[in-house]
Every structure is written in C-alpha cells, then in structure tokens.
Amino acid sequence: MARITLNVNGASHTVDVPEDTPLLWVLRDTLGLTGTKYGCGIGLCRACAVHLDGEPVAACSIRASAVGEREVTTIEGLPADLSHPVQRAWITEQVPQCGYCQPGQIMGAVALLARNPQPSDADIDEAMSPYLCRCGTYQRVRRAIHRAAEEV
Amino acid sequence: MGTITKVSRREFMKATGAAGTGLVLAFYLPLGSAESAEPFTPNAWIRIDPNGTVHLWVHRPDMGQGARTALPMILAEELDVEWPQFERVMLGAADANVYGSQLTGGSTSIRTSWERLRQAGAAARHMLIAAAAAEWEVDPSTCHASKSTVVHEPSGRSLGYGELxxxxxTMPVPEDPPLKDPEDFQIVGQPMPRLDHPARVGGTLTFGMDVKVPDMLYACVARCPVFGGTVAxxxxxxxxxxxxxxxxxxxxxxxAVVAESTWAAMKGRDALNCQFDLGEAADLNSAGIAELFERRGADEGHTTRDDGDANAALSTASRVLNATFEVPFLAHATFEPMNCTAVADEERCEIWVPTQAPGLQHQGVTQHFGYAPENVTLHVAYSGGGFGRRILPGYVVEAVSVARAARVPVKVVWTRExxxxHDQYRPASRHILSAGxxxxxxxxAWKHRVVAPSITGTHFGGDLQAAAGEATDGAANLPYxxxxxxxxxxxxxxxxxxGWWRSVFNTQxxxxxxxxxxxxxxAAGKDPVAFRLAMLGDAPRHRGVLELAAERAGWGEPLPAGRYRGVALHYSFQSWAAxxxxVSVEDGQIRVHRVVCAVDCGIVVNPDDSAAQVEGAIVxxxxxxLKGEITVEGGRVVQGNFHDYPLLLMREMPEVETYFVENTIDPTGIGEPPVPPIAPAVANAAFAATGVRVRRLPIRPQDLRRA
Structure with missing residues (x-):
C-alpha cells in the first residue's frame, strides 16, 4: 500500500491504495467521486477525462501516485448549480442520451474552451475526437461547444 | 413486440385514496404479451399529493432514449398538469407476472403506453373537476382544468389539484373520459427538455456502475474466452x-476475485492465470462460419412469404440479377460495460442493475436459484446505453452467484474486454437475392434468402417458423x-x-x-428514388418518408464536385424511415458528409428527443x-477494446438533418427505425461515387478501390 495525498476539486485527500492504482479507481472507489466513468481502461475513450492543473487526461491511464501536487478537477468540481457556460450549453442543446460519456465530454469541452475560447469546427474535431460516444451525441456536443463559446 | 389488447376501462383503472394521501389512480399498462386484467393488478400509478405534487410510476427503464420524460408528457397532457411539476418514480421489478418483462425494446415504450396513459390522465382530470364541482355545488360542465387547477368560469373560483x-x-372513475383532440395538445409535440438531464450533466446520475451499498466489495470474474469452454x-x-x-x-x-477496489479485483483476476478447458468450439473461426452459412444457404429454406411464382417469373424475365450480401457479427459496446451489484443468501437477494428488462431478469434470478419471487428485490439503475445488450439475465445471475459464494455485498464489474x-452479438448473416x-x-420477381443464427431460438427455443419470422423481419415485408x-x-x-441489437434483423x-x-x-436505367416510388403505390407512408427525404436532401439537384448521393428506405417497429x-470517396476511403432522415412515427411526443434518437441511430x-466487425478465431472473439472495435469519431460525424412527417396518427417507435436505412444509403452513395457495388459490411477501402 502507498499513502498518497491528492488535491481534488479544491480539497486535500490522503488515501492508502496499492501503489499502481490508476487515478480513476481512487476517485471512484476510494473517494466516491463516481461522476468520472470507466469506459475502456486503456485511455481510448475518455469517459474518465479529468483535469490535472486544467489539462485533460484519461484518469484510467495515470497512476494516482504520479499526480503529485497537481490539482485534480473532476466533473463534480464544476458548479453544482450547473452555472458553468459549458454545463448550461449542454442543457440547452440537450446533448446527453444515456449520459455515461458526458462527464468526459464536458471536461474535454471545458479544457478546449479554456485554451481556445472560439474554436472552429476543425478545432473541435481535433480536440474532441478522442472522446467517444456510443449513443451518437457528437452533433450536439459540437453545437453546445459553439454555444458555450458565444457565452464565455 | 406484441399488440395492445383492448380491455374496457373498468378492467384497467381504479381509484384509491385515504385521508392525507390525496388521489391515487392505479391502472394497467399493456405488457406486450399475455394480458391479465382479472384480478385487477395495476402496474402503473398516478398519485396527486395534497401539496399538489403529481407522481407517475412507470414500468419502463430508460437507457438514454428519454421514455422517462416522454411518458410523463403524455399523462401531463391529458391531466392538464403544469409541466414539469412532476415527480417520476422508476419501478423496480417485482413479479414478472404483473409487470411482464418490463422490456425496453422493440421501440415499444410510447407505442404501448400511449392510449392507457392518456385515458388515465383524462380520468384523473375528470375526477378532479367532479370534486371541484361538488365542492362548489355547481355543474361540472361549467368547470375546466388548466395547469394543475380547476376553474369555475362563471364565478371565477379556482382550486388547485392538491386541494382537490x-x-x-371519492369520485367515480369515469367510463370513457373524453380525450383531447391532438390539435389542442399543449405538451405533447413540444420539445421538452429531458427531466433527468441536469443530473447527467452534473455527473450525479447513479448508473449501475456507480451503485454503492454498505460493506460492498468489488469483483471481476475470469471466464473462459472460448464460447462454451470452462475454467479448468x-x-x-x-x-x-x-x-x-x-x-x-x-x-x-x-x-471470481473479490476485492476492496475494482482495480484490485482486476489485478487479482489477472493473477489467477487460468487454464481452460476450451470445449467444442475451440476450432471455430470466421472463415468456418462463412462456409457454414454458404452451405446452409444451399439447403431448403423456411418460407415466410410466397406471392405468385418467383422461380417461374425469373425464368421468363428479360433481365435477371443475382447478388449475395454478407454482414458480420457486431458487439453492442454499451458505453457502460456490464455490471451488477447484489446482496444475497440462500433465502433472498437484493439486486441493483442497469437493465432494459428488469422483469425478465427478476424471473431469471428467481428461477435459477429457486427463490420465492417476493424474496428477490431488483432495483433498476440508470443504464449507460442498452441497444439490446441488457435483456438476458446472465450477468445478473452471475452477480448473485458471486454474492452468495462470497457472502458479502458485491458489485461484479465487467471490463471492456x-x-x-462475452456479448450476445448482432447475428452475422448471408443474404442471397435474385430479381427479374x-x-x-x-x-x-424477387427472391431473398436469409441465412443466419436464430436469436430467440438460441435463448428461448421455439420452432423454425418463429425463428424465420424473426430473421426475415424487414425482408418478408418488402414494401415494393x-x-x-x-x-x-x-x-x-x-x-x-x-443477441438483439438495436433494430434486430432489420439492419441486415x-x-x-x-x-x-x-x-x-x-439496371432498369431509372433514378433510384423514382424507381422506388413507382413501386409504392399502395404504401403511402413509405412513399411519404421517401418523398420528404428526397425533397429535403435536394435529390436530383447538382452537388459540389466529388460529392455523391445514395438513398434507402425501410419500415421497422411500426415506423417508416428514409x-x-x-458522401465522397478518396482512395477507397469513404467520408459521409450529410445525412437527411425523414421519419413517420405518427404523433411525435417529444420532437427534440426524437431527433436525438435519429442522430444516435445514424451514428x-x-x-x-464503416467500422464494425466482430471476428472469431480459435472459438473466441478477436476484438477486445476500442482500438480493434473502433467507434465513429467526432471528426467523422456527418451533418444530420431530421424531418418528421406531420400527422395525428397514434405514435409508434423511434429508437430503432432510423438505424436500418443508413448502411444501404451510404453503400448506394458509394456506388454513385465509385461504380462499385458494396456487397459486405463494413465497407472497406479495398472494396471501393476495385474500380
């Protein structure tokens, strides 16, 4: 077991987990932050996307012990009242279907807009193509990102 | 999947209420199979609390399709309740004899609930008006309901539903409450936001994978990768x-390896380093399956349609075409992998599961372990996709087995691999066609032979006629x-x-x-749309969607250089889609730029969500x-994750436009009908671009480079 201190959504947590445990399972099983989803386990679908110091990463593919001092932001770290422009746009455009991939999609969109406040369709294609959705919400994800960009 | 049995109001609706509980109206929604109305066994309820809150209990799971918003919309329309002042409670599964399979499948949720929900809403409205009229000692006909309030127009008095x-x-349940004219609908037909989307966007919706019960541990199961094999x-x-x-x-x-975390369970499972008894399927591979299909296709078939004399007509036709089409097995790849949480001993068990057939699974667990039905409690968790994967009870029975053996509450988690x-796969099939x-x-003349495994035959038995009916759904009812x-x-x-895979045999x-x-x-030298329309004289709703799609797509109008069009039409689950x-094709690589879809599913209850279903079906x-193919080598599935079973990506997403035929016919399904046309529409566009006929799926670059 390894003792690891993580900064998650503005709070510090110290956990005892096997040293090789991916961040995903510490968030979900140890900290109870189940908004971050398991989809593939090998960084191919981004259902588990979280931010490390604002940069989107696949939480299934980084060990919790490798996070260090970096600030982890999960879907639960966005405003609980859904007031973030990306969350508002997601509701307005009625993006989700089943919703399972959406926490990852939203974290990806928030990171994209932080880096590029007015993304073109090509920018969205490039940034969001790693984020898979089986229900097929891509058209609405695109619309919601454009809508959020107008509001930011 | 079944028909609506007509029973009188008296048999399906009853009011109850006690001091402080408000109005409870219990009613019965058809199950789609055997109907039992006597004794009265309600499976849906409306409750109006004294504080005015309206509750609707419904028996249909929601795996993303929006039934949990659309069903309350239907009720709210007739009840004249202010939208969205609504609490919905999802039923768990109890006795399958009462609740049926509770299947979300066959695009049935709206279709089979429409009439009863309207009648129940209208009956409750009628009773609320009667209560107000009694209170005021006026003629009920001088009162009307609007936005959760009954108003007496002559005096201007009003009372809220809660107060009434x-x-x-205590009012009699009306015999045949008049239903609204669809022209007067205020809620049905409006694009209503999905009621549970705030929780989806906030990441707080509890999917099966997110269920946590006290003292719960996590488990992964090592299974033999070869079908029919065992761990030795x-x-x-x-x-x-x-x-x-x-x-x-x-x-x-x-x-099963039971552990304190999912990660430990996964690692522990890997450490088992299992040896397997591979069983009889150890030599099975995709090439052998294709050979089997070819061999079986040369046998005699079970006929499901036989008009005129096709063989004679072929022998005298001036031109005969023959073609064989092949499609592969497909995995569902629901985004949330299978999982199930269970607390169980020899006497009873409690289950939390993402499911689309809770009743069927409840029955499966009850029968497998010999539990008394009332000792099995099944909670329906939200599902991260379904598409037909979450119907059979295997993954639920397995979780209960693990919980019984380990004597702890346990969540069995399936990895993507x-x-x-270990899916039940959309059947591979071979289609042998001739036409004159x-x-x-x-x-x-037209002949179509379908060669494929039987889904219901495999899982439920039944005769060849039933299997043939299932496998030729969408073939035997050729509309032309x-x-x-x-x-x-x-x-x-x-x-x-x-297994059943969204729209079942209609895709193939x-x-x-x-x-x-x-x-x-x-071959006839005719335009593809005109050729079809000329053969749809007796099929107005087929014609309607084809004409609408063609018109909105600008069929016949010039396209930018390098762009080509293709069209397809199909009827399934009582709805029509064209x-x-x-597309454009460059060095065999096909790119789909735009898809125009026209659908006739009668009254569209929630248009924006229905459009979302169309977009999802097309994806x-x-x-x-373009991509999907499950292959078999050594009796096991080759593909394991999204690198070798890839999904469509954002950058490959076409622009999708959805148009609904406007009418006031009772609604039918929307989840499945838009799936079948897309593959042939794209294949036909690929032909327009390359002159190469696509005869197998997925469409490979090497197939289109032949020209």
Whole structure:
C-alpha cells in the first residue's frame, strides 16, 4: 500500500491504495467521486477525462501516485448549480442520451474552451475526437461547444 | 413486440385514496404479451399529493432514449398538469407476472403506453373537476382544468389539484373520459427538455456502475474466452497475494476475485492465470462460419412469404440479377460495460442493475436459484446505453452467484474486454437475392434468402417458423409492389451467442434489400428514388418518408464536385424511415458528409428527443457500416477494446438533418427505425461515387478501390 495525498476539486485527500492504482479507481472507489466513468481502461475513450492543473487526461491511464501536487478537477468540481457556460450549453442543446460519456465530454469541452475560447469546427474535431460516444451525441456536443463559446 | 389488447376501462383503472394521501389512480399498462386484467393488478400509478405534487410510476427503464420524460408528457397532457411539476418514480421489478418483462425494446415504450396513459390522465382530470364541482355545488360542465387547477368560469373560483386530490379520490372513475383532440395538445409535440438531464450533466446520475451499498466489495470474474469452454485450473494463491484481494470464489461462469477496489479485483483476476478447458468450439473461426452459412444457404429454406411464382417469373424475365450480401457479427459496446451489484443468501437477494428488462431478469434470478419471487428485490439503475445488450439475465445471475459464494455485498464489474468477449452479438448473416426485370424495367420477381443464427431460438427455443419470422423481419415485408416474391430463411447457428441489437434483423435485411433495389434501378436505367416510388403505390407512408427525404436532401439537384448521393428506405417497429446520404470517396476511403432522415412515427411526443434518437441511430448504423466487425478465431472473439472495435469519431460525424412527417396518427417507435436505412444509403452513395457495388459490411477501402 502507498499513502498518497491528492488535491481534488479544491480539497486535500490522503488515501492508502496499492501503489499502481490508476487515478480513476481512487476517485471512484476510494473517494466516491463516481461522476468520472470507466469506459475502456486503456485511455481510448475518455469517459474518465479529468483535469490535472486544467489539462485533460484519461484518469484510467495515470497512476494516482504520479499526480503529485497537481490539482485534480473532476466533473463534480464544476458548479453544482450547473452555472458553468459549458454545463448550461449542454442543457440547452440537450446533448446527453444515456449520459455515461458526458462527464468526459464536458471536461474535454471545458479544457478546449479554456485554451481556445472560439474554436472552429476543425478545432473541435481535433480536440474532441478522442472522446467517444456510443449513443451518437457528437452533433450536439459540437453545437453546445459553439454555444458555450458565444457565452464565455 | 406484441399488440395492445383492448380491455374496457373498468378492467384497467381504479381509484384509491385515504385521508392525507390525496388521489391515487392505479391502472394497467399493456405488457406486450399475455394480458391479465382479472384480478385487477395495476402496474402503473398516478398519485396527486395534497401539496399538489403529481407522481407517475412507470414500468419502463430508460437507457438514454428519454421514455422517462416522454411518458410523463403524455399523462401531463391529458391531466392538464403544469409541466414539469412532476415527480417520476422508476419501478423496480417485482413479479414478472404483473409487470411482464418490463422490456425496453422493440421501440415499444410510447407505442404501448400511449392510449392507457392518456385515458388515465383524462380520468384523473375528470375526477378532479367532479370534486371541484361538488365542492362548489355547481355543474361540472361549467368547470375546466388548466395547469394543475380547476376553474369555475362563471364565478371565477379556482382550486388547485392538491386541494382537490382527497375529494377526487371519492369520485367515480369515469367510463370513457373524453380525450383531447391532438390539435389542442399543449405538451405533447413540444420539445421538452429531458427531466433527468441536469443530473447527467452534473455527473450525479447513479448508473449501475456507480451503485454503492454498505460493506460492498468489488469483483471481476475470469471466464473462459472460448464460447462454451470452462475454467479448468487457476492460481488462487497468486490472486490472494494481490493487495486488496479478499476472496476467490468459483461460480458457474468462472472464477471470481473479490476485492476492496475494482482495480484490485482486476489485478487479482489477472493473477489467477487460468487454464481452460476450451470445449467444442475451440476450432471455430470466421472463415468456418462463412462456409457454414454458404452451405446452409444451399439447403431448403423456411418460407415466410410466397406471392405468385418467383422461380417461374425469373425464368421468363428479360433481365435477371443475382447478388449475395454478407454482414458480420457486431458487439453492442454499451458505453457502460456490464455490471451488477447484489446482496444475497440462500433465502433472498437484493439486486441493483442497469437493465432494459428488469422483469425478465427478476424471473431469471428467481428461477435459477429457486427463490420465492417476493424474496428477490431488483432495483433498476440508470443504464449507460442498452441497444439490446441488457435483456438476458446472465450477468445478473452471475452477480448473485458471486454474492452468495462470497457472502458479502458485491458489485461484479465487467471490463471492456470482458464485455466484448462475452456479448450476445448482432447475428452475422448471408443474404442471397435474385430479381427479374421485364422489358420496361419493371420488377417482376424477387427472391431473398436469409441465412443466419436464430436469436430467440438460441435463448428461448421455439420452432423454425418463429425463428424465420424473426430473421426475415424487414425482408418478408418488402414494401415494393412485385407480383412474384419469395422470402425464406435457413437457420445457421454457431457457438457465438446471438443477441438483439438495436433494430434486430432489420439492419441486415435493409442492407440487402435496399442495396439490391438500387442495383435494379441502375439496371432498369431509372433514378433510384423514382424507381422506388413507382413501386409504392399502395404504401403511402413509405412513399411519404421517401418523398420528404428526397425533397429535403435536394435529390436530383447538382452537388459540389466529388460529392455523391445514395438513398434507402425501410419500415421497422411500426415506423417508416428514409435516408439520403452524401458522401465522397478518396482512395477507397469513404467520408459521409450529410445525412437527411425523414421519419413517420405518427404523433411525435417529444420532437427534440426524437431527433436525438435519429442522430444516435445514424451514428450507430454508420459505425457498423464503416467500422464494425466482430471476428472469431480459435472459438473466441478477436476484438477486445476500442482500438480493434473502433467507434465513429467526432471528426467523422456527418451533418444530420431530421424531418418528421406531420400527422395525428397514434405514435409508434423511434429508437430503432432510423438505424436500418443508413448502411444501404451510404453503400448506394458509394456506388454513385465509385461504380462499385458494396456487397459486405463494413465497407472497406479495398472494396471501393476495385474500380
């Protein structure tokens, strides 16, 4: 077991987990932050996307012990009242279907807009193509990102 | 999937109420199969609390399709309740005899609930008005309901539904409450936001994977990767040596490692280093399955349609075309892999599961372990996709087995690889078609033989006729006027378990039908849309969607250089869908730019969500057309994750436009009908671009480079 201190959504947590445990399972099983989803386990679908110091990463593919001092932001770290422009746009455009991939999609969109406040369709294609959705919400994800960009 | 049985109001609706509880109206929604109305066994309830809150209990799971918003909309419309002042409670499964399979499948949620929900809403409204009229001692006909309030117009008095609820419960349930004219609908037909989307966007919706019960541990099961094989040996000590592993138990499906975290369970499972008894399917591979299909296709088929004399008409036709189409097995790849949480002993069990058939699974668990039905409690968790994967009870029975053996509450988690290796797959199939044209290019003969495994036959038994009906759904009901038409089925089971996959056999049959029709149009020297329309004289709703799609797609108008169009039409689950796809092809690589879809599903209850279903159906179908293929080597599935079973990506997403035929016919399904047309529409557009006919899916670059 390894003792690891993580900064998650503005709070510090110290956990005892096997040293090789991916961040995903510490968030979900140890900290109870189940908004971050398991989809593939090998960084191919981004259902588990979280931010490390604002940069989107696949939480299934980084060990919790490798996070260090970096600030982890999960879907639960966005405003609980859904007031973030990306969350508002997601509701307005009625993006989700089943919703399972959406926490990852939203974290990806928030990171994209932080880096590029007015993304073109090509920018969205490039940034969001790693984020898979089986229900097929891509058209609405695109619309919601454009809508959020107008509001930011 | 079943028909609505007409029973009188008296048999399906009753009011109850006690001091302080307001109005409770219990009613009965059809199950789609055997109907039991006596004794009165309600499976849906409306409750209006004294504080005015309206509750609706419904028996249909929601795996993303929005039934949990659309069903309350139907009720709210007739009840005249202010939207969205609504609490919905999802029923768990109790006795399957009462609740049926509670299946979300066959695009039935709206279709089978429409009439009863309207009647129940109208009855409750009528009783609330009667209660107000009694209170005011006026004629009920001078009162009307609007936005959760009853108003007496002459005096201007009003009372809220909450204030009236208790008295309303004492009013007689009306025999045949008048229903609204669809022209007067205020809620149905409006694009209503999905009620549970805030929780989806906030990441707080509890999917099955997110369920946590007290003292719960996590488990992964090692299963033999070869279909029908078993675990023959394993290194228990190695698994137990993994940090966090608490137990190793044997179950029917394999060996479960129970641990303090999902990660520890996964690692412990890997450490088992299982040896397997591979069983009889160890030599099965995709090439052998294709050979089997070819062999079976040469046998005699079970006929499901036989008009005129197709063989005679072919022998005298001025032109005969033959083609064979092949499609592969497909995995569902629901984004949330299978999982199930269970607390169980020998007497009783409690289950939390993402499911689309809670009743069927409740029954499966009850029968497998011999539990008394009332001792099995099944909670329906939200599902991260379903598409037909979450129907059979296997993954639920397995979780209960693990919980019983380990004697702890346990969540069994399937990895993506587990899910892909142990799915029930959309059946691979082979389609042998022949058609004859007369001198004027009219279709005079059509033969379609479907060679495929049987889904219901595999899982539920039944005769060849039932299997043939299922496998030729979408083939036997070819809509085009052809005097000589023969459709039959050759059953070809393999060790690969088949399953229902969004729109079932309609994906395969629509691909074969609509590609071949396109080929015939070309042979007849006719425009593909005009060729089809000319044969749809007696099929107005087919014609309606085809004309609408063609018009909105600008069919016949010039396209930018390098763009080509294809069209396809298909009827399934009582709805009609036509699609026109615009593609370009470069060095065999096909790119779909735009898809125009027209649908006729009667009254569209929630148009924006229905459009979302169309978009999703097109993505699922396009993924299958361009990428999807499960292959088998050594009796096991080759693909395991999204690197070798890729999904459509954002950058590959076409622009999708959805149009609904406007009418006031009772609503039918929307989840499945838009899936079947996309593959043939794209294949036909690929032909327009390259001159190469697509005869197999997925469409490979090497197939289109032949020209």
């Amino acid at each position: 609820a208790e008295r309303a419960a 040996g394993y290194d228990e000590a190695a698994a137990r040596a993994v940090e966090g592993v608490r137990d190793v138990v044997e179950v029917e499906t394999g060996v 587990d899910d892909m290796h 044209l007369d001198r004027s290019g009219n279709l005079v 006027a052809v005097p000589n038409c023969h459709v039959d089925y050759c059953r070809a089971d393999t060790a690969v378990p088949p 049959n629509a691909f074969a039908n609509e590609c071949f029709i396109d080929e015939l149009a070309t 699609q026109a796809a615009e 699922l179908g396009l993924t299958a057309a």
